[in-house]
Amino acid sequence: MTRRLTDIICVFRIHLARLRREAGPFVLAAVVFPLVMYMFATAVGATGDAGSVHDPSQRVRFLAGSIVFSLSLTAVSWLGYLLLENRFTGRLKLFATLPLAPSSYILGIVVFALAQAAIGTVVLVAIARAFGVRTALSLPVGGLLLGAVLVLTVLCVCGIGVIIAARARSFSEGSLLTDALGAGLVFLAPIYCAPEALPRPLQILSKALPTTYAARGVQTTLLGGTGVATELLALTVMAAATLAVGFRVMRWRED
Amino acid sequence: MRGLVKQYADGTRANRGIDLDVRSGEVVAVLGPNGAGKTTFLRQLTTELRPSGGTIRVFGIDVVAEPQRAKRLMGITPQEAGMFESLTVREHLQLFARLKGLARRAADAATTEVIALLALSEHERRSVGSLSGGLRRRILIGLALLGDPPLLVLDEPTTGLDPASRRTVWSVLRQIVQQGTTVVLSTHYMEEAERLSDRIAIIDSGRVIAFGSVRELLARLRESYRLSYHDPAAGNGDLRVQRYASFADAQAQIQRLRLSEYSIARASLEDVYFEIAGQPFREDEAAEVLR
Numbered sequence: 091m092t093r094r095l096t097d098i099i100c101v102f103r104i105h106l107a108r109l110r111r112e113a114g115p116f117v118l119a120a121v122v123f124p125l126v127m128y129m130f131a132t133a134v135g136a137t138g139d140a141g142s143v144h145d146p147s148q149r150v151r152f153l154a155g156s157i158v159f160s161l162s163l164t165a166v167s168w169l170g171y172l173l174l175e176n177r178f179t180g181r182l183k184l185f186a187t188l189p190l191a192p193s194s195y196i197l198g199i200v201v202f203a204l205a206q207a208a209i210g211t212v213v214l215v216a217i218a219r220a221f222g223v224r225t226a227l228s229l230p231v232g233g234l235l236l237g238a239v240l241v242l243t244v245l246c247v248c249g250i251g252v253i254i255a256a257r258a259r260s261f262s263e264g265s266l267l268t269d270a271l272g273a274g275l276v277f278l279a280p281i282y283c284a285p286e287a288l289p290r291p292l293q294i295l296s297k298a299l300p301t302t303y304a305a306r307g308v309q310t311t312l313l314g315g316t317g318v319a320t321e322l323l324a325l326t327v328m329a330a331a332t333l334a335v336g337f338r339v340m341r342w343r344e345d
Numbered sequence: 346m347r348g349l350v351k352q353y354a355d356g357t358r359a360n361r362g363i364d365l366d367v368r369s370g371e372v373v374a375v376l377g378p379n380g381a382g383k384t385t386f387l388r389q390l391t392t393e394l395r396p397s398g399g400t401i402r403v404f405g406i407d408v409v410a411e412p413q414r415a416k417r418l419m420g421i422t423p424q425e426a427g428m429f430e431s432l433t434v435r436e437h438l439q440l441f442a443r444l445k446g447l448a449r450r451a452a453d454a455a456t457t458e459v460i461a462l463l464a465l466s467e468h469e470r471r472s473v474g475s476l477s478g479g480l481r482r483r484i485l486i487g488l489a490l491l492g493d494p495p496l497l498v499l500d501e502p503t504t505g506l507d508p509a510s511r512r513t514v515w516s517v518l519r520q521i522v523q524q525g526t527t528v529v530l531s532t533h534y535m536e537e538a539e540r541l542s543d544r545i546a547i548i549d550s551g552r553v554i555a556f557g558s559v560r561e562l563l564a565r566l567r568e569s570y571r572l573s574y575h576d577p578a579a580g581n582g583d584l585r586v587q588r589y590a591s592f593a594d595a596q597a598q599i600q601r602l603r604l605s606e607y608s609i610a611r612a613s614l615e616d617v618y619f620e621i622a623g624q625p626f627r628e629d630e631a632a633e634v635l636r
Contacts, residue, residue, distance in 0.1 A: 096443060100443045104432065104440055107436065180426040180427035181426070184426045184427065184485075185444075186393055187423060187489070188444045190444055343412060
Protein backbone atom coordinates (compact mmCIF):
# COMPACT_ATOMS: atom_id res chain seq x y z
CA MET A 91 0.00 0.00 0.00
CA THR A 92 2.82 2.39 0.93
CA ARG A 93 4.58 1.42 -2.26
CA ARG A 94 1.52 2.19 -4.34
CA LEU A 95 1.10 5.55 -2.59
CA THR A 96 4.74 6.43 -3.28
CA ASP A 97 4.26 5.52 -6.95
CA ILE A 98 1.14 7.69 -7.22
CA ILE A 99 2.88 10.64 -5.57
CA CYS A 100 5.91 10.30 -7.86
CA VAL A 101 3.73 10.25 -11.00
CA PHE A 102 1.89 13.29 -9.60
CA ARG A 103 5.17 15.15 -8.92
CA ILE A 104 6.52 14.36 -12.38
CA HIS A 105 3.46 15.99 -13.95
CA LEU A 106 3.31 18.80 -11.42
CA ALA A 107 6.76 19.90 -12.59
CA ARG A 108 5.13 20.73 -15.88
CA LEU A 109 2.98 23.38 -14.24
CA ARG A 110 6.18 25.26 -13.41
CA ARG A 111 6.96 25.62 -17.08
CA GLU A 112 3.49 25.78 -18.54
CA ALA A 113 1.63 27.88 -16.01
CA GLY A 114 0.39 30.18 -18.79
CA PRO A 115 -1.72 27.65 -20.73
CA PHE A 116 -2.95 26.21 -17.44
CA VAL A 117 -4.20 29.60 -16.20
CA LEU A 118 -5.81 30.15 -19.59
CA ALA A 119 -7.66 26.84 -19.44
CA ALA A 120 -8.50 26.86 -15.75
CA VAL A 121 -9.35 30.52 -15.19
CA VAL A 122 -9.34 32.87 -18.16
CA PHE A 123 -11.69 30.96 -20.52
CA PRO A 124 -14.22 30.10 -17.78
CA LEU A 125 -14.06 33.68 -16.49
CA VAL A 126 -14.71 35.06 -19.95
CA MET A 127 -17.62 32.63 -20.29
CA TYR A 128 -18.96 33.85 -16.95
CA MET A 129 -18.87 37.43 -18.21
CA PHE A 130 -20.38 36.40 -21.54
CA ALA A 131 -23.22 34.53 -19.83
CA THR A 132 -23.81 37.50 -17.55
CA ALA A 133 -23.93 39.85 -20.54
CA VAL A 134 -26.35 37.59 -22.44
CA GLY A 135 -28.47 37.30 -19.31
CA ALA A 136 -28.62 41.10 -19.05
CA THR A 137 -29.81 41.52 -22.65
CA GLY A 138 -32.43 38.77 -22.32
CA ASP A 139 -34.00 39.94 -19.14
CA ALA A 140 -32.74 43.08 -17.46
CA GLY A 141 -33.60 41.79 -14.04
CA SER A 142 -32.23 38.28 -14.28
CA VAL A 143 -28.56 39.18 -14.19
CA HIS A 144 -29.06 40.77 -10.79
CA ASP A 145 -30.73 37.63 -9.51
CA PRO A 146 -28.14 36.12 -7.11
CA SER A 147 -29.12 32.55 -8.01
CA GLN A 148 -28.60 33.29 -11.71
CA ARG A 149 -25.11 34.63 -11.05
CA VAL A 150 -24.32 31.59 -8.94
CA ARG A 151 -25.52 29.44 -11.86
CA PHE A 152 -23.02 31.22 -14.09
CA LEU A 153 -20.28 30.74 -11.50
CA ALA A 154 -21.16 27.03 -11.15
CA GLY A 155 -21.10 26.75 -14.94
CA SER A 156 -17.70 28.39 -15.11
CA ILE A 157 -16.29 26.06 -12.45
CA VAL A 158 -17.52 23.04 -14.40
CA PHE A 159 -16.18 24.58 -17.63
CA SER A 160 -12.81 24.96 -15.91
CA LEU A 161 -12.85 21.33 -14.73
CA SER A 162 -13.77 20.10 -18.18
CA LEU A 163 -11.09 22.14 -19.93
CA THR A 164 -8.32 21.19 -17.52
CA ALA A 165 -9.26 17.56 -16.90
CA VAL A 166 -10.29 16.56 -20.43
CA SER A 167 -8.57 18.91 -22.86
CA TRP A 168 -5.35 19.86 -21.10
CA LEU A 169 -4.84 16.62 -19.21
CA GLY A 170 -5.88 14.57 -22.23
CA TYR A 171 -3.30 16.42 -24.29
CA LEU A 172 -0.67 15.64 -21.66
CA LEU A 173 -1.59 11.95 -21.61
CA LEU A 174 -1.48 11.82 -25.40
CA GLU A 175 1.91 13.48 -25.33
CA ASN A 176 3.14 10.90 -22.82
CA ARG A 177 1.98 8.15 -25.15
CA PHE A 178 3.03 9.48 -28.51
CA THR A 179 6.40 10.95 -27.51
CA GLY A 180 7.50 7.69 -25.87
CA ARG A 181 7.30 8.86 -22.25
CA LEU A 182 4.87 6.08 -21.50
CA LYS A 183 7.57 3.67 -22.63
CA LEU A 184 9.75 5.00 -19.87
CA PHE A 185 7.06 4.26 -17.28
CA ALA A 186 6.63 0.83 -18.87
CA THR A 187 10.26 0.01 -18.05
CA LEU A 188 9.47 0.34 -14.35
CA PRO A 189 7.74 -2.07 -11.98
CA LEU A 190 4.89 0.44 -11.89
CA ALA A 191 1.26 -0.65 -12.13
CA PRO A 192 -0.69 1.12 -14.91
CA SER A 193 -3.37 1.87 -12.33
CA SER A 194 -0.82 3.77 -10.21
CA TYR A 195 0.03 5.85 -13.28
CA ILE A 196 -3.65 6.67 -13.79
CA LEU A 197 -4.15 7.49 -10.12
CA GLY A 198 -1.11 9.79 -10.17
CA ILE A 199 -2.68 11.58 -13.12
CA VAL A 200 -5.99 11.78 -11.23
CA VAL A 201 -4.25 13.37 -8.23
CA PHE A 202 -2.66 15.87 -10.61
CA ALA A 203 -6.10 16.62 -12.10
CA LEU A 204 -7.54 17.09 -8.60
CA ALA A 205 -4.78 19.57 -7.76
CA GLN A 206 -5.53 21.47 -10.96
CA ALA A 207 -9.24 21.45 -10.15
CA ALA A 208 -8.62 22.76 -6.63
CA ILE A 209 -6.47 25.64 -7.93
CA GLY A 210 -8.93 26.53 -10.71
CA THR A 211 -11.98 26.40 -8.43
CA VAL A 212 -10.46 28.45 -5.63
CA VAL A 213 -9.27 31.13 -8.07
CA LEU A 214 -12.64 31.27 -9.84
CA VAL A 215 -14.59 31.56 -6.57
CA ALA A 216 -12.23 34.30 -5.39
CA ILE A 217 -12.63 36.24 -8.65
CA ALA A 218 -16.40 35.75 -8.57
CA ARG A 219 -16.50 37.24 -5.09
CA ALA A 220 -14.59 40.22 -6.42
CA PHE A 221 -17.30 40.52 -9.09
CA GLY A 222 -19.88 40.66 -6.33
CA VAL A 223 -21.22 37.10 -6.57
CA ARG A 224 -22.43 36.07 -3.15
CA THR A 225 -22.55 32.36 -2.36
CA ALA A 226 -24.28 30.80 0.63
CA LEU A 227 -22.23 27.64 1.06
CA SER A 228 -23.25 25.95 4.31
CA LEU A 229 -20.25 24.75 6.23
CA PRO A 230 -19.16 22.13 6.90
CA VAL A 231 -21.78 19.91 5.21
CA GLY A 232 -22.23 22.04 2.10
CA GLY A 233 -18.48 22.40 1.73
CA LEU A 234 -17.98 18.65 1.96
CA LEU A 235 -20.75 18.01 -0.54
CA LEU A 236 -19.27 20.59 -2.94
CA GLY A 237 -15.89 18.89 -2.53
CA ALA A 238 -17.46 15.49 -3.27
CA VAL A 239 -19.19 16.81 -6.40
CA LEU A 240 -15.94 18.35 -7.65
CA VAL A 241 -13.86 15.23 -6.92
CA LEU A 242 -16.38 12.93 -8.63
CA THR A 243 -16.58 15.27 -11.63
CA VAL A 244 -12.80 15.27 -11.97
CA LEU A 245 -12.66 11.46 -11.65
CA CYS A 246 -15.32 11.14 -14.31
CA VAL A 247 -13.82 13.52 -16.89
CA CYS A 248 -10.32 12.24 -16.10
CA GLY A 249 -11.49 8.72 -16.90
CA ILE A 250 -12.75 9.99 -20.26
CA GLY A 251 -9.36 11.63 -20.92
CA VAL A 252 -7.53 8.39 -20.07
CA ILE A 253 -9.73 6.34 -22.40
CA ILE A 254 -9.18 8.74 -25.30
CA ALA A 255 -5.44 8.92 -24.69
CA ALA A 256 -5.10 5.14 -24.48
CA ARG A 257 -7.23 4.41 -27.52
CA ALA A 258 -6.45 7.21 -29.97
CA ARG A 259 -4.65 6.01 -33.10
CA SER A 260 -2.64 9.20 -33.44
CA PHE A 261 -1.79 12.32 -31.49
CA SER A 262 -3.92 14.52 -33.75
CA GLU A 263 -6.93 12.22 -33.53
CA GLY A 264 -6.65 12.14 -29.74
CA SER A 265 -6.23 15.89 -29.32
CA LEU A 266 -9.18 16.57 -31.63
CA LEU A 267 -11.32 14.27 -29.51
CA THR A 268 -10.20 15.73 -26.19
CA ASP A 269 -10.75 19.29 -27.44
CA ALA A 270 -14.18 18.42 -28.80
CA LEU A 271 -15.18 16.65 -25.60
CA GLY A 272 -13.70 19.30 -23.28
CA ALA A 273 -15.89 21.94 -24.89
CA GLY A 274 -18.74 19.63 -25.92
CA LEU A 275 -19.36 18.35 -22.40
CA VAL A 276 -19.92 21.96 -21.39
CA PHE A 277 -22.00 23.29 -24.26
CA LEU A 278 -24.22 20.23 -24.63
CA ALA A 279 -25.19 20.37 -20.96
CA PRO A 280 -27.33 22.99 -19.24
CA ILE A 281 -24.54 24.53 -17.22
CA TYR A 282 -25.04 28.21 -18.07
CA CYS A 283 -28.79 27.95 -18.47
CA ALA A 284 -31.82 26.16 -17.08
CA PRO A 285 -32.34 22.64 -18.55
CA GLU A 286 -35.69 23.65 -20.03
CA ALA A 287 -33.96 26.38 -22.05
CA LEU A 288 -32.20 23.69 -24.12
CA PRO A 289 -33.77 22.19 -27.25
CA ARG A 290 -35.59 18.91 -26.55
CA PRO A 291 -32.92 16.57 -28.07
CA LEU A 292 -30.21 18.28 -26.02
CA GLN A 293 -32.30 17.98 -22.89
CA ILE A 294 -32.35 14.20 -23.41
CA LEU A 295 -28.66 14.01 -24.29
CA SER A 296 -27.63 16.17 -21.35
CA LYS A 297 -29.03 13.59 -18.92
CA ALA A 298 -26.17 11.31 -19.92
CA LEU A 299 -23.48 13.95 -19.43
CA PRO A 300 -21.55 14.27 -16.17
CA THR A 301 -21.32 18.04 -16.55
CA THR A 302 -25.11 18.32 -16.15
CA TYR A 303 -24.98 16.75 -12.70
CA ALA A 304 -21.75 18.54 -11.82
CA ALA A 305 -23.20 21.98 -12.60
CA ARG A 306 -26.40 21.22 -10.71
CA GLY A 307 -24.48 19.90 -7.70
CA VAL A 308 -22.10 22.86 -7.60
CA GLN A 309 -24.95 25.34 -8.01
CA THR A 310 -27.07 23.72 -5.30
CA THR A 311 -24.25 23.67 -2.75
CA LEU A 312 -23.11 27.21 -3.56
CA LEU A 313 -26.66 28.40 -2.93
CA GLY A 314 -26.60 26.77 0.51
CA GLY A 315 -28.49 23.59 -0.40
CA THR A 316 -27.49 20.06 0.52
CA GLY A 317 -29.89 18.02 -1.62
CA VAL A 318 -27.37 16.67 -4.11
CA ALA A 319 -27.85 12.94 -3.58
CA THR A 320 -29.02 12.37 -7.17
CA GLU A 321 -26.08 14.31 -8.56
CA LEU A 322 -23.60 12.44 -6.36
CA LEU A 323 -25.10 9.10 -7.32
CA ALA A 324 -25.04 9.89 -11.04
CA LEU A 325 -21.47 11.18 -10.87
CA THR A 326 -20.34 8.16 -8.82
CA VAL A 327 -21.77 5.75 -11.39
CA MET A 328 -20.23 7.68 -14.29
CA ALA A 329 -16.85 8.05 -12.54
CA ALA A 330 -16.78 4.33 -11.69
CA ALA A 331 -17.65 3.43 -15.28
CA THR A 332 -15.12 5.73 -17.00
CA LEU A 333 -12.31 4.87 -14.59
CA ALA A 334 -13.04 1.14 -14.85
CA VAL A 335 -12.72 1.39 -18.62
CA GLY A 336 -9.66 3.64 -18.23
CA PHE A 337 -7.93 1.08 -15.96
CA ARG A 338 -8.78 -1.65 -18.43
CA VAL A 339 -7.49 0.04 -21.56
CA MET A 340 -4.31 1.43 -20.04
CA ARG A 341 -1.65 -1.27 -20.34
CA TRP A 342 2.09 -1.28 -20.63
CA ARG A 343 2.26 -4.48 -22.62
CA GLU A 344 1.27 -4.67 -26.25
CA ASP A 345 -0.32 -7.74 -27.74
CA MET B 346 14.43 -17.87 -23.76
CA ARG B 347 12.91 -20.85 -25.47
CA GLY B 348 11.11 -20.95 -28.80
CA LEU B 349 10.32 -17.23 -28.70
CA VAL B 350 7.88 -16.33 -31.44
CA LYS B 351 6.14 -13.09 -32.32
CA GLN B 352 3.44 -13.05 -34.94
CA TYR B 353 1.39 -9.89 -35.39
CA ALA B 354 -2.32 -9.80 -36.20
CA ASP B 355 -1.59 -9.08 -39.87
CA GLY B 356 0.44 -12.29 -40.08
CA THR B 357 3.88 -10.66 -40.00
CA ARG B 358 6.33 -12.88 -38.15
CA ALA B 359 8.98 -10.83 -36.36
CA ASN B 360 10.54 -13.64 -34.34
CA ARG B 361 10.52 -17.23 -35.55
CA GLY B 362 11.64 -19.25 -32.58
CA ILE B 363 14.52 -17.72 -30.66
CA ASP B 364 16.42 -19.87 -28.16
CA LEU B 365 19.01 -18.11 -26.06
CA ASP B 366 20.64 -18.81 -22.70
CA VAL B 367 22.38 -15.93 -20.99
CA ARG B 368 24.65 -16.79 -18.09
CA SER B 369 24.58 -14.70 -14.96
CA GLY B 370 27.25 -11.98 -15.03
CA GLU B 371 27.98 -12.07 -18.76
CA VAL B 372 27.43 -9.50 -21.48
CA VAL B 373 25.52 -10.72 -24.49
CA ALA B 374 25.25 -8.51 -27.53
CA VAL B 375 22.36 -9.08 -29.88
CA LEU B 376 23.64 -8.13 -33.27
CA GLY B 377 21.81 -7.82 -36.52
CA PRO B 378 20.98 -5.43 -39.33
CA ASN B 379 17.97 -3.12 -39.14
CA GLY B 380 14.75 -5.11 -39.23
CA ALA B 381 16.40 -8.36 -38.14
CA GLY B 382 14.15 -8.64 -35.08
CA LYS B 383 16.51 -7.36 -32.35
CA THR B 384 14.12 -4.79 -30.93
CA THR B 385 11.15 -7.17 -31.05
CA PHE B 386 13.24 -9.69 -29.14
CA LEU B 387 14.29 -7.15 -26.49
CA ARG B 388 10.75 -5.78 -26.16
CA GLN B 389 9.57 -9.30 -25.42
CA LEU B 390 12.33 -9.77 -22.87
CA THR B 391 11.44 -6.52 -21.12
CA THR B 392 7.72 -7.43 -20.95
CA GLU B 393 6.70 -4.62 -23.32
CA LEU B 394 5.51 -7.01 -26.02
CA ARG B 395 3.63 -10.22 -25.35
CA PRO B 396 5.20 -13.17 -27.20
CA SER B 397 2.93 -15.23 -29.44
CA GLY B 398 4.76 -18.34 -28.28
CA GLY B 399 7.70 -19.52 -26.23
CA THR B 400 8.95 -18.77 -22.75
CA ILE B 401 11.24 -16.21 -21.14
CA ARG B 402 12.60 -16.60 -17.65
CA VAL B 403 14.69 -14.01 -15.87
CA PHE B 404 16.44 -15.37 -12.78
CA GLY B 405 13.74 -18.03 -12.64
CA ILE B 406 10.80 -15.62 -13.01
CA ASP B 407 8.39 -16.13 -15.88
CA VAL B 408 8.44 -12.76 -17.65
CA VAL B 409 5.11 -13.31 -19.40
CA ALA B 410 3.22 -14.44 -16.30
CA GLU B 411 4.82 -12.03 -13.81
CA PRO B 412 5.96 -8.93 -15.69
CA GLN B 413 6.03 -6.59 -12.67
CA ARG B 414 8.13 -9.01 -10.62
CA ALA B 415 10.50 -9.56 -13.52
CA LYS B 416 10.90 -5.81 -14.07
CA ARG B 417 12.08 -5.37 -10.49
CA LEU B 418 15.20 -7.29 -11.55
CA MET B 419 15.79 -5.31 -14.73
CA GLY B 420 17.17 -1.95 -15.72
CA ILE B 421 15.83 -1.16 -19.16
CA THR B 422 16.86 1.39 -21.77
CA PRO B 423 14.38 1.40 -24.65
CA GLN B 424 15.60 2.31 -28.10
CA GLU B 425 13.37 5.36 -28.26
CA ALA B 426 11.76 6.89 -25.22
CA GLY B 427 10.66 10.38 -24.38
CA MET B 428 11.69 12.12 -21.21
CA PHE B 429 10.01 14.57 -18.87
CA GLU B 430 11.56 17.78 -20.07
CA SER B 431 10.33 20.02 -17.25
CA LEU B 432 12.27 18.02 -14.66
CA THR B 433 15.90 18.70 -13.91
CA VAL B 434 18.34 15.85 -14.48
CA ARG B 435 18.54 15.21 -10.74
CA GLU B 436 14.77 15.31 -10.25
CA HIS B 437 14.23 12.93 -13.16
CA LEU B 438 16.68 10.39 -11.79
CA GLN B 439 15.45 10.78 -8.20
CA LEU B 440 11.77 10.33 -9.05
CA PHE B 441 12.48 7.31 -11.22
CA ALA B 442 14.65 5.81 -8.49
CA ARG B 443 11.66 6.15 -6.16
CA LEU B 444 9.43 4.54 -8.79
CA LYS B 445 11.89 1.65 -8.90
CA GLY B 446 11.11 1.08 -5.25
CA LEU B 447 14.11 2.74 -3.63
CA ALA B 448 13.57 4.50 -0.29
CA ARG B 449 14.15 8.28 -0.26
CA ARG B 450 17.75 8.15 0.98
CA ALA B 451 18.67 5.24 -1.22
CA ALA B 452 17.14 7.07 -4.21
CA ASP B 453 19.24 10.18 -3.43
CA ALA B 454 22.38 8.08 -3.12
CA ALA B 455 21.66 6.15 -6.32
CA THR B 456 21.01 9.41 -8.17
CA THR B 457 24.29 10.92 -7.00
CA GLU B 458 26.14 7.75 -7.97
CA VAL B 459 24.63 7.61 -11.47
CA ILE B 460 25.25 11.33 -12.08
CA ALA B 461 28.92 10.85 -11.21
CA LEU B 462 29.20 7.61 -13.18
CA LEU B 463 27.81 9.11 -16.38
CA ALA B 464 29.67 12.42 -15.98
CA LEU B 465 26.45 14.41 -15.68
CA SER B 466 27.46 16.50 -12.65
CA GLU B 467 27.67 19.81 -14.49
CA HIS B 468 24.17 19.29 -15.94
CA GLU B 469 22.31 17.96 -12.89
CA ARG B 470 20.45 21.24 -12.19
CA ARG B 471 19.50 21.81 -15.80
CA SER B 472 16.10 20.85 -17.14
CA VAL B 473 16.14 17.75 -19.32
CA GLY B 474 14.47 19.73 -22.12
CA SER B 475 17.52 21.96 -22.47
CA LEU B 476 19.97 19.09 -23.02
CA SER B 477 21.41 17.69 -26.24
CA GLY B 478 20.29 14.32 -27.64
CA GLY B 479 23.54 12.69 -26.51
CA LEU B 480 23.12 13.84 -22.90
CA ARG B 481 19.51 12.68 -22.87
CA ARG B 482 20.62 9.28 -24.09
CA ARG B 483 23.10 9.13 -21.22
CA ILE B 484 20.30 9.97 -18.77
CA LEU B 485 18.18 7.18 -20.25
CA ILE B 486 21.03 4.77 -19.56
CA GLY B 487 21.32 6.28 -16.08
CA LEU B 488 17.65 5.55 -15.43
CA ALA B 489 18.31 1.88 -16.19
CA LEU B 490 21.30 1.80 -13.84
CA LEU B 491 19.38 3.17 -10.83
CA GLY B 492 19.07 0.66 -8.02
CA ASP B 493 21.79 -1.67 -9.34
CA PRO B 494 19.47 -4.14 -11.09
CA PRO B 495 21.05 -7.59 -11.64
CA LEU B 496 20.05 -7.53 -15.33
CA LEU B 497 20.48 -4.62 -17.73
CA VAL B 498 18.64 -4.71 -21.04
CA LEU B 499 19.83 -1.97 -23.35
CA ASP B 500 18.34 -1.48 -26.79
CA GLU B 501 20.99 0.21 -28.94
CA PRO B 502 22.32 2.18 -25.97
CA THR B 503 24.87 4.24 -27.86
CA THR B 504 22.97 5.02 -31.05
CA GLY B 505 23.14 8.74 -31.66
CA LEU B 506 26.02 9.31 -29.25
CA ASP B 507 29.21 11.05 -30.26
CA PRO B 508 32.41 8.96 -29.97
CA ALA B 509 33.39 10.47 -26.60
CA SER B 510 29.96 9.79 -25.08
CA ARG B 511 30.02 6.30 -26.54
CA ARG B 512 33.33 5.61 -24.84
CA THR B 513 31.91 6.97 -21.55
CA VAL B 514 28.98 4.56 -21.81
CA TRP B 515 31.27 1.64 -22.64
CA SER B 516 33.44 2.43 -19.66
CA VAL B 517 30.38 2.62 -17.38
CA LEU B 518 29.08 -0.71 -18.67
CA ARG B 519 32.45 -2.35 -18.05
CA GLN B 520 32.37 -1.10 -14.45
CA ILE B 521 28.83 -2.38 -13.99
CA VAL B 522 29.75 -5.77 -15.40
CA GLN B 523 32.69 -6.05 -12.99
CA GLN B 524 30.15 -5.82 -10.18
CA GLY B 525 28.43 -8.95 -11.52
CA THR B 526 25.58 -7.40 -13.50
CA THR B 527 24.28 -9.36 -16.47
CA VAL B 528 23.84 -7.28 -19.61
CA VAL B 529 21.85 -7.98 -22.75
CA LEU B 530 22.28 -5.25 -25.32
CA SER B 531 21.36 -4.84 -28.91
CA THR B 532 23.54 -2.97 -31.30
CA HIS B 533 24.29 -2.60 -34.94
CA TYR B 534 27.81 -1.41 -34.19
CA MET B 535 30.19 -4.33 -34.70
CA GLU B 536 32.89 -2.58 -32.71
CA GLU B 537 30.55 -2.17 -29.75
CA ALA B 538 29.60 -5.83 -29.81
CA GLU B 539 33.25 -6.90 -30.06
CA ARG B 540 34.49 -4.60 -27.32
CA LEU B 541 31.76 -5.10 -24.75
CA SER B 542 30.40 -8.57 -25.01
CA ASP B 543 31.40 -12.00 -23.81
CA ARG B 544 29.13 -13.62 -26.36
CA ILE B 545 27.33 -12.38 -29.42
CA ALA B 546 23.98 -13.55 -30.77
CA ILE B 547 23.59 -12.74 -34.44
CA ILE B 548 19.95 -12.36 -35.39
CA ASP B 549 18.63 -12.48 -38.91
CA SER B 550 15.00 -12.61 -40.02
CA GLY B 551 13.80 -13.29 -36.49
CA ARG B 552 16.19 -16.19 -35.80
CA VAL B 553 19.48 -16.55 -33.95
CA ILE B 554 21.77 -17.67 -36.73
CA ALA B 555 24.95 -17.74 -34.64
CA PHE B 556 25.78 -17.47 -30.95
CA GLY B 557 29.19 -17.52 -29.35
CA SER B 558 32.25 -15.50 -28.37
CA VAL B 559 33.97 -13.34 -30.99
CA ARG B 560 36.72 -15.94 -31.21
CA GLU B 561 34.22 -18.77 -31.71
CA LEU B 562 32.31 -16.85 -34.35
CA LEU B 563 35.43 -15.88 -36.27
CA ALA B 564 36.60 -19.50 -36.14
CA ARG B 565 33.57 -20.40 -38.26
CA LEU B 566 35.00 -18.45 -41.18
CA ARG B 567 36.70 -20.34 -43.95
CA GLU B 568 38.06 -17.09 -45.36
CA SER B 569 39.47 -14.94 -42.63
CA TYR B 570 41.15 -12.14 -44.61
CA ARG B 571 39.29 -9.33 -46.28
CA LEU B 572 40.74 -7.40 -49.21
CA SER B 573 39.11 -4.09 -50.18
CA TYR B 574 40.12 -2.16 -53.28
CA HIS B 575 38.86 0.01 -56.11
CA ASP B 576 39.03 -2.05 -59.26
CA PRO B 577 41.22 -0.12 -61.78
CA ALA B 578 39.74 -2.13 -64.67
CA ALA B 579 36.13 -1.27 -63.77
CA GLY B 580 36.77 2.46 -64.04
CA ASN B 581 33.61 3.37 -62.14
CA GLY B 582 35.20 3.54 -58.72
CA ASP B 583 33.21 0.63 -57.27
CA LEU B 584 34.64 -0.69 -54.04
CA ARG B 585 35.29 -4.40 -54.26
CA VAL B 586 35.49 -6.60 -51.20
CA GLN B 587 36.93 -10.10 -51.45
CA ARG B 588 37.64 -12.65 -48.79
CA TYR B 589 40.57 -15.12 -48.69
CA ALA B 590 41.55 -18.07 -46.60
CA SER B 591 45.08 -16.77 -46.08
CA PHE B 592 47.07 -13.55 -46.16
CA ALA B 593 49.17 -15.00 -48.98
CA ASP B 594 46.09 -15.56 -51.13
CA ALA B 595 45.07 -11.94 -50.65
CA GLN B 596 48.57 -10.76 -51.57
CA ALA B 597 48.53 -12.92 -54.67
CA GLN B 598 45.36 -11.22 -55.82
CA ILE B 599 46.94 -7.77 -55.23
CA GLN B 600 49.86 -8.71 -57.42
CA ARG B 601 47.66 -10.25 -60.06
CA LEU B 602 45.56 -7.09 -60.36
CA ARG B 603 48.59 -4.81 -59.87
CA LEU B 604 46.73 -2.84 -57.22
CA SER B 605 48.31 0.31 -55.84
CA GLU B 606 45.54 1.20 -53.37
CA TYR B 607 43.98 -1.50 -51.26
CA SER B 608 43.52 -2.63 -47.68
CA ILE B 609 43.83 -6.06 -46.13
CA ALA B 610 42.23 -6.71 -42.78
CA ARG B 611 41.43 -9.67 -40.58
CA ALA B 612 37.86 -10.76 -41.08
CA SER B 613 35.35 -9.23 -38.72
CA LEU B 614 31.88 -10.02 -37.43
CA GLU B 615 30.51 -8.46 -40.60
CA ASP B 616 32.22 -11.23 -42.53
CA VAL B 617 30.80 -13.80 -40.15
CA TYR B 618 27.36 -12.39 -40.82
CA PHE B 619 27.99 -12.48 -44.57
CA GLU B 620 29.22 -16.05 -44.38
CA ILE B 621 26.18 -17.25 -42.42
CA ALA B 622 23.39 -15.06 -43.78
CA GLY B 623 24.68 -14.85 -47.33
CA GLN B 624 24.12 -11.10 -47.51
CA PRO B 625 26.02 -8.01 -46.39
CA PHE B 626 25.41 -6.72 -42.85
CA ARG B 627 25.17 -3.05 -43.72
CA GLU B 628 22.87 -1.69 -46.40
CA ASP B 629 25.65 0.51 -47.80
CA GLU B 630 27.79 -2.59 -48.22
CA ALA B 631 25.14 -4.02 -50.51
CA ALA B 632 26.33 -1.49 -53.04
CA GLU B 633 29.80 -2.97 -52.86
CA VAL B 634 30.66 -5.64 -55.32
CA LEU B 635 31.08 -8.79 -53.33
CA ARG B 636 32.86 -11.87 -54.41
